[in-house]
Amino acid sequence: MRLNGAGKSLDLTRPCVMGVLNITPDSFSDGGRYLQVADALPRAEAMVTEGAAIIDIGGESTRPGAPLVSLQEELDRVLPVVERLARDLPILISIDTSKPEVMREALKAGAGLINDVRALRLPGALEVLAANRDAVVCLMHMRGEPGTMQQEPRYTDVVTEIRAFLSERIQACEMAGIGRERILVDPGFGFGKTLAHNLSLLRHLNRFVDLAAGVIAGLSRKSMIGALLDAPVGERVSGSLAAAVLAAWQGARIIRSHDVRETVQALRVCAAALAAD
């Protein structure tokens, strides 16, 4: 199975790594060190060397309580980076945004994947993907909005409800002309979920595999790892790797990570065991 976006192709027969590149001054885990193209490019090149198959560029933090970013500010932050990385790097470039205008401009600048934590629910977003047949989308589940999503999240059956939400969004995509072969799904670990919800989703991640072309899992350095290990952000790599392997073992094909080298190595071991007799 291959995924194609902006003329770049990705092999989805084995789990791969999506490296995180935040172009924000307020990112929760890398302290906003990657503000300019001049800084972003070497970091992205390093991630390619470390084995990243995708780089996910974000200009607005989705951390609870993070400030909203205006359209112009987001465009100014991400477009120069998308353009440069799409031109200079051999791998798929993803843009982490919910704003249709940012999606449209990022696709023009060479992005091949739209990573939308709002699952194309903002007006105009479905249309952007429908009009760009050479782009892939990740539909992620988020309960509410980043500012309030962690206020007493409740589900009767978290796995069934999130599966139903993603199915409904896939249907909306298909009605707009976006085929399943261009759709990835993500249960959205940490986005309006308690630790128990996150663990249940991780335990049953295999139930999302048949929904679309692939599953993305983003567990890297998240507070669920911090809560389990009682560890600050800087000391969550091992826990994140354990979670990445559990996700890949159940069929997740793309692992979103801040620690590319370590995650690539962990996934190689996992893929070898998955391929064994």
Ligand code: 9MG
């Ligand atoms: C942008 N972003 C932050 N966390 C994420 C996650 O878990 N999945 C996806 N697809 N995007 C995320």
